[in-house]
Amino acid sequence: HSNRVMWFQEFFPPNVCPINAKANTFYGIMFDAGSTGTRIHIYTFVQKSPEKLPEVEGEIFESVKPGLSAYADQPEKGAETVKTLLDMAIDAVPPHLWKKTPVVLKATAGLRLLSEEKAQALLSEVKEVFEESPFLVPEDSVGIMDGSHEGILAWITVNFLTGQLSGQNQQTVGTLDLGGASTQITFLPRFEETLKETPGDFVTSFEMFNSTYKLYTHSYLGFGLKAARLATLGALNMEVVDGQMFRSSCLPKQLEAEWHFGGVKYRYGGNKEGETGFKPCYLEVLKVVKGKLHQPDEIRGSSFYAFSYYYDRAADTNLIDYERGGVLEVRDFERKAKEVCDNMERYNSASPFLCMDLTYITALLKEGFGFRDNTVLKLTKKVNNIETSWTLGATFYLLQSLGMTY
Numbered sequence: 031h032s033n034r035v036m037w038f039q040e041f042f043p044p045n046v047c048p049i050n051a052k053a054n055t056f057y058g059i060m061f062d063a064g065s066t067g068t069r070i071h072i073y074t075f076v077q078k079s080p081e082k083l084p085e086v087e088g089e090i091f092e093s094v095k096p097g098l099s100a101y102a103d104q105p106e107k108g109a110e111t112v113k114t115l116l117d118m119a120i121d122a123v124p125p126h127l128w129k130k131t132p133v134v135l136k137a138t139a140g141l142r143l144l145s146e147e148k149a150q151a152l153l154s155e156v157k158e159v160f161e162e163s164p165f166l167v168p169e170d171s172v173g174i175m176d177g178s179h180e181g182i183l184a185w186i187t188v189n190f191l192t193g194q195l196s197g198q199n200q201q202t203v204g205t206l207d208l209g210g211a212s213t214q215i216t217f218l219p220r221f222e223e224t225l226k227e228t229p230g231d232f233v234t235s236f237e238m239f240n241s242t243y244k245l246y247t248h249s250y251l252g253f254g255l256k257a258a259r260l261a262t263l264g265a266l267n268m269e270v271v272d273g274q275m276f277r278s279s280c281l282p283k284q285l286e287a288e289w290h291f292g293g294v295k296y297r298y299g300g301n302k303e304g305e306t307g308f309k310p311c312y313l314e315v316l317k318v319v320k321g322k323l324h325q326p327d328e329i330r331g332s333s334f335y336a337f338s339y340y341y342d343r344a345a346d347t348n349l350i351d352y353e354r355g356g357v358l359e360v361r362d363f364e365r366k367a368k369e370v371c372d373n374m375e376r377y378n379s380a381s382p383f384l385c386m387d388l389t390y391i392t393a394l395l396k397e398g399f400g401f402r403d404n405t406v407l408k409l410t411k412k413v414n415n416i417e418t419s420w421t422l423g424a425t426f427y428l429l430q431s432l433g434m435t436y
């Protein structure tokens with residue numbers, strides 16, 4: 031990289047070098063096509079010196095709902111939502127850098143659950159939108175992301191933003207992501223034992239910033255919060271008969287309503303005559319998670335970063351501050367689930383699924399992953415004003431593969 035240093039740089043300190051001040055600023059555009067929404071992240075990076083990691087100078091973030099999978103039968107309309115977001119990048123990136131700014135869209139669980147045909151139709155419409163834009167469209171710029179990458183890239187984002195990937199004495203932290211349709215757990219095992227006890231497809235080696243990380247990661251499809259609602263109702267992967275009603279003890283007794291997810295309409299309601307409350311609800315939810323997930327011993331004593339729906343539900347119930355996040359123990363989710371489920375009439379104004387969601391989160395953490403009651407969870411939406419999303423890790427990976435950084 032020494033060829034990047036120009037003759038005049040010897041005479042100027044780097045921060046006042048007239049060319050450098052701009053020349054080492056670059057952009058990356060990453061779309062997150064999630065099951066519940068589509069989001070654009072426009073990152074500004076500064077490479078302060080060639081041997082250091084690039085710094086993230088800023089992020090522009092915007093989102094639309096519903097996600098692409100809701101347009102399964104209208105792919106062109108789905109792609110239009112992407113176009114609207116991409117227009118923001120036209121304003122955000124200086125025109126002379128358009129051609130050097132890569133744009134990529136990665137879809138997650140929502141599209142994984144669609145038929146190959148419908149997913150491909152959506153992706154190729156999006157590809158067209160990209161190709162009509164002035165940005166750099168790399169090969170494979172539009173696609174469905176591998177579940178294992180989703181976890182790894184979120185882990186990279188969080189550990190990069192908390193400064194754990196540079197310098198010595200790296201103390202990385204594990205990450206928990208709870209999406210609408212899938213959920214991920216990722217951490218760097220410290221003990222040989224953990225790797226021995228882990229199924230091979232849960233371990234992925236990954237190279238980034240000149241280091242190789244052997245990570246434990248898994249994405250559980252169908253275990254996202256909204257998919258879990260359907261599973262609890264007994265409606266997941268069912269051919270829904272028109273007018274069919276799904277009932278649960280996790281819902282307010284008198285409730286009857288409709289819900290659209292993944293392009294399908296569901297009718298659901300409370301146990302009019304039967305039981306409601308935390309106890310029966312927990313038993314219902316337990317059927318969804320018990321024995322379905324791998325439980326690595328090592329995680330029981332460590333602390334994790336948790337975001338997405340873990341964050342949203344904790345914030346909804348004042349367990350954490352919505353802006354600043356907070357630190358919780360697993361048992362706090364259980365305490366709150368009991369409070370909400372055993373007083374459902376009091377929580378009427380919030381989502382009717384609040385009891386079910388909190389109970390599912392409790393069961394997923396305790397019975398699914400095998401966390402202890404006192405396992406510490408750090409709930410974070412942003413670190414240094416940058417979203418804790420897999421998209422930043424994915425953008426680093428993209429820039430690295432394009433030779434724009436290393």
Ligand SMILES: O=c1ccn([C@@H]2O[C@H](COP(=O)(O)OP(=O)(O)O)[C@@H](O)[C@H]2O)c(=O)[nH]1
Nearest residue numbers: 064065066067138139209210211212338339
């Ligand atoms: O940039 C983002 C993207 C997603 N989410 C959260 O992720 C959850 C939704 O997951 P998603 O639609 O991505 O579903 P997936 O496809 O991951 O299952 C919700 O809690 C969102 O608030 C978020 O907080 N920031």
Ligand SMILES: [Ca+2]
Nearest residue numbers: 064138209210
């Ligand atoms: Ca997601």
